[in-house]
Amino acid sequence: MRNTARWAATLALTAGAVCGPLTGAALAAPDSLYAPSALVLTLGHGDSAATATPARAVTLTCAPTASGTHPAAALACAELRGVGGDLDAFQVRDGVQCTKQYDPVVVTVDGVWQGRRVSYERTFANECVKGSLGASLFTF
Numbered sequence: 001m002r003n004t005a006r007w008a009a010t011l012a013l014t015a016g017a018v019c020g021p022l023t024g025a026a027l028a029a030p031d032s033l034y035a036p037s038a039l040v041l042t043l044g045h046g047d048s049a050a051t052a053t054p055a056r057a058v059t060l061t062c063a064p065t066a067s068g069t070h071p072a073a074a075l076a077c078a079e080l081r082g083v084g085g086d087l088d089a090f091q092v093r094d095g096v097q098c099t100k101q102y103d104p105v106v107v108t109v110d111g112v113w114q115g116r117r118v119s120y121e122r123t124f125a126n127e128c129v130k131g132s133l134g135a136s137l138f139t140f
Contacts, residue, residue, distance in 0.1 A: 035115035037062035042108045052106045058140045076137040085113040087120045090135040098128035
């Protein structure tokens with residue numbers, strides 16, 4: 001009898017975790033007007049995400065309003081909208097000079113942007129090169 005009770009409790013907790021987000025405010029009409037835009041951004045030190053030592057991670061939600069743990073969520077969302085979600089479209093700022101020191105920094109972006117799945121990875125030669133993009137999206 002104990003195993004039956006344990007399985008029932010496990011099933012109830014699992015159902016609550018899976019179905020819970022599908023109830024209440026998640027089904028409200030205003031939220032359905034926006035395509036989902038929720039991203040997780042990570043920064044690590046190394047040549048690729050697979051071998052990098054993780055240093056930081058933030059979340060960024062852009063619809064219906066900018067939020068998340070990103071320090072400049074509203075600005076990052078505006079920049080993403082400005083390039084149509086194309087993470088390769090960010091341009092290097094004029095006049096930025098960086099050393100040629102190789103201390104690789106890898107940034108990843110995973111999630112959903114306006115309903116489309118996003119999986120992005122980019123390795124910069126060093127922090128200065130990463131900062132030269134002029135995008136607050138990668139400044140966290």
